[in-house]
Amino acid sequence: MPNEPRNESAQQRTESAERLARPLIQLANLWGVSTAYIDQVGTYVEIADESLVTVLGALGVDASSDALIDEALERIRTSMHTQLVPPTIVKFTGVNSSVEVRVPAGAKPQVAISLEQGGQAADDAATLEFAAHDDDVDVYTLTIADSLPEGYHHLSVSDGTETAESTVLRAAARIPLPKSMDRQRWGWMTQMYSVRGPESWGVGDYGDLQQLAGDAAAKSGADFMLINPIHASAPITPLEPSPYLPESRRFLNVTYIRPQNIAEYQQLEAIETPESARVLNEIKTLHERVAADNLNPDPININDAWDAKREALRLIFEQPRSAERQAAFDAFKQAAGEDLEAFALWSVAFEVWGAPWQAENDWFHKLDKHSPEIAKLKSEYHDMFEFECWLQWIADEQVAAAQQAAKDNGMALGLMQDMAVGVHTYGSDVWWSPERFAIGHVTVGCPPDFYNQQGQDWGQPPFNPNYLEATGYQVYREMVHNMFAHAGAIRIDHVLGLFRLWWIPAGKGPTAGAYVRYNYEAMLAVLTIEASRAEGLVIGEDLGTVPEFVRTTLSEHGVLGADVEWFARVGNSGTAGDPYMQPSEYRKYALASVTTHDLPPTAGYLLYDHVALRDELHLLKEPVEEFRKAAEAEQHAMLKVLAEGGWLSPEAAADVPNHVQEVVEAMHRMLKATPSLLMQAALVDGVGERRTQNQPGTSTEYPNWRIPLADADGNVVPTDQVFDSPRVQALSAIMNG
Template sequence: MKPLEALAERAGIELDFVDARGETQRATREAQHALLKAIGLKAEDDAEATALLQSLDHDAWRRALEPVVVSHANNGPVKVELTLPQEQGQLDWRVTLEEGGEIKGCAVFSKLKLLERKEIGTQSFERREFVLGERLPTGYHSLEVQPSGAATTLIVSPGRCWLPPELAGGQRIWGVTAQLYLLRSAGNWGIGDYGDLRRLVQMMGERGADVIGLNPLHAMFLDDPEHASPYSPASRLLLNDLNIDVASLPELRYSDKAQQLVGSEDFQQKLQACRSAVLVDYTTVADLKQQVLRLLFRTFQAGYDAGRQHSFEAFRCASGDVLERSCLFQALRQHFSDQGHSRADWHSWPVEYQDPASEAVARFAMDEQDLVNFRVWLQWLADEQLGAAAAGGSHMAVGLYRDLAVGADPTGAETWASQKAIIADAQIGAPPDIYNPSGQDWGLPPFNPAALREEAYRSFIDLVRANMRHAGGLRIDHVMALQHAYCVPKGRSPAEGAYLRYPLEDLVGILALESQRNQCLVVGEDLGTVPEGFRERMAAANILSYRVLMFEKDDEGFIPPASYPALSLAVAGNHDLPTLHGWWEARDLALKARLNLFPTPEDASRIREERESDHKQMAVALQREGLLAEGEEIDVESLIRKAHTFLARTQALIAMAQIDDLTDEADPVNVPTTSDEHPNWRRRLSLSLEKLAVHPRLKEVANSFVEERGKVAANLAGC
């Protein structure tokens, strides 16, 4: 192996991968070089690569303990690799447990199991296996070894994610997924809000649903509201405060100024325009809400309700540095935006403000405390309202099922606050495949796997915890990133990228630990190019597979419901796919043609032929289930009803209806690989929640789910 390839392999860059067509692709030398440079390993030639390899090797041997050790409780006592000079004698060790207490002991280094020996200069090092004498409880502990002074974090995982007792006992449940911001209601301000979510939970719970799936609720950019993709957020650690239900806030009753503003003719005209619009008018909605919220914050500060102030302070104290630093960023961004900086990208700020730990940032936090407090207050309101919606589904087996995006926008709070944890000069994407022949670049910087280990996975832990809050389920977008992520060097095309490996076992272990602690099941969105054996590893950890009806095919067509894996969540479609209406009428293909998204006319013809074949195969699948008589014509209405009955019959633990199909939307929420070319993330639902509640389609689909899900559970119990 050439030195550059050896260095790339050492850094976790996969030299080869199997694409969606089953063909082996090799990362180019240019891609290897660019990704190594992005990681911080610059090697212009083989000599520099060789020198770097030797330096990395020596550094590893001079380190007594790795920064973190993740162990599964079911695998027995924790084993730690300890590297010390050969002459090391007796060792004293101490484990400090997360919940308090200590475990102490001693060992003779030369009597530990020898793993490897290395000579560096005149010194000889040995790597030996140190086994703790007793099992540790699950959790986050620390180990110290003297006299070397070495220390590491010990993370003991239960190994498997949590499942609700109902699902563990064999029940099959159903629910509805929704893009919150697209919901219509009589009272919202032109964008779906947490109050709408509370009403949706109640409405679907009354019809027997056990889960409500949501888009990512991550914080967006209030100073740039048209940056609307929930999958390119400012921070995945905070909530989107644009979804706050302003009209329901108690402060509104005590603010004469806010009431006068809302009641004014100009405000009401803008509000009614937002409510009646076909597309979400993010700019106007954000302006209206922020005007009122700033007035309500003054009312809150006046101290009219001591109980609410106490709740706010308790939330702030419990949230800690993650909340404070993120809200400080938002205040800084607003400050520099007001000064005319283009979209306030933090990379363009004065250099002293680009470092969150700088004295300049600390001074700003003191000088602009009120601005920071306002941002924290908004987060408290959002958390309070999301919690109220979740409480409304407390009788459900799962309740709210949140979505975790694969990355955050490079100009946002998350990348500013955790600069060492990411690779700034690369972006996550996807290699060319059948559905996207040009590949994809999502513009999201990936985690740096080496940096994650150095910080004992703190950024990943914070991320998981933040998104399991108020949730009984969490969908991990592009879950294959737990094993590897396709990284595109900045300035290059997706075809010039390569996969970067991640510590799968460690990340799955942490995910299982947080899942059990938060009683939150985990679903892995495993669409696209899935590595061999990956789904089996996810199943072993109780992570549900994500199965989309239109993709579940074999050589004979759409697979029958009985062939769906039990440990899965079955859906008809999602935000990146056409609705059932659009799929049946091939409206998505016509839209792609108008947007010139087919690389060649031949690709367009091939995909249209595949769609026609899919339509025929869908008819066969429905006939096989007795849902369609031979020769019976399918229209959109019958497809929506019959497809959901088909989904309800699957063995999947959870089956979900997309609310866009219940309201019979023809156009997609998002067209992948487009931004300004199409109004993504804006198409509102054509029916309000009030009208949907009495629509016969909802009643029929809900009744079908309740009946068919019960039959599946009963049949499986009788086997």
């Protein structure tokens, strides 16, 4: 099999008939692997054979020789020919949901639907009609009616000999707007770990979040607060700094717990006994060990902070709980079920046997949920197991308190939680349920674009689309449900992942990837069901290399897109220096913002900090002078649209270094001129911070996700002072105007 190069022809837009006739290309497409794509700047790219073979291997398909390719083609075609019914069926209101039921010739299929809430669906909820003969198979058309209630239902089809099971995802045609969305709403974006107060432990925590959310509503009039992902992290140090590389998306990051806000800590303060005084003194000493860092503008020491806090939490865990509190804890464990057991056992194994990514600790690969060693671990270290469960309960309580504070102080939506693309290769989700993922051969990332010229490899195993389909998207349903439990909106990072993900063969780099297609209708149905039940919103981060049909489909289903001023060029051009759109041309169904967490704060961007940083970190494929020239052209185009729109004075446009704050405010005034339902300001722009939170394409080369919130002079801005800042108040006035 030849290794075909990328085709850089500007004229060619589709694969040739000769290429499409090749068995490898046919096999890849039947398994949902795209064999070509159009990149961000419109270039047609064909995927090399080597990449296709590796990606197919990750899906369990051996395509390493011509003979094996032919065998695999025969198997999948036979399977498609004889499949009784698809394992997942999606039905949107008003949309035909017909699927094929294929039975042996002469057989009469029978269909029954068990409802999510119990009982059987009415006979007219599903109808069967004969469609055609296909050799030895009769094909029927199965149609789901609108009368079937919205939710998750169980369908069975029998041909008289065999019975197949299917999940019906019955959803509204689009996510309904909450009643609170009776007008445009705006809010703040913040990296919650970066904002600290006197009671913090060197890192922003759920207590800080509770105050930030309440103050943002009461003092700035904001309607939501977008925070970094708060998915679960490793149990002990050293911690992974990136909130976008969690160990599990099912559970919460317990390193953000505020010990002083736990009921049992407050009980210690109330009872005033010698023992309680001793424990409180130990906790106070631990707090003092890291509290000085709360005013340190240098990168956050997340490991020292967690080491001290974890000791304190252990002390609190060991205190007696009231009968009512114990009952609440027991109920939490029961509701979380096997998933909580998985995460807690993974955490205990991590603590007892060592970090799973260390070569000498091969328990991750040698042992699984069925291993007797794991049952023994739970028995011998049951107290540690209970502690890990307890931490999740406390985190859940504190996130709930932050959401309640947001709503009580007048926020329309409250917290907007961010959903990471995936999980760590050695995380609990992968260890306990490896069948959910394509592991060992590929990781997820994105192809090169203007902002990341070498592409990105996020080091995460992708969901296996075949597993999702076979299980009715159960794991996705649970994750979305749990996020909406304490949020008024969910932002999906890299929402293109609902449609396709860039799978990168191990060790080959981001440019050698291939897109794998997913059943986006199924995941949109889940999002619609869960958002409807929570009266919430879904926002999809649809930046970068995103086909227009993706944006159109999301909009049709009520998923808001993301419009960012620095990216919003006429015709969605990816070329720096091309003219920017007028704000009136922004999408109505979108979250409009000036910037993102992957760019420096606007002040830093205007002063070309990103140019110097990328050059320093060797992230450029071109001379720095060329990149600087492109950045200058981009800024000039932005200044032009700001000045022409009357949002920025000609004097400020001509002398940006001495008018940075004026430009920042002008960009937010322009934001107010958009029709977008949601608008977002960044706390870093509010206080005048210049340092970037995250530089894509780096890990240890830059202190990603550890930059504390500081003002234009480099002074830390404490939690309780954020919304009293004159600059924050000025930006709030613009957003409320």
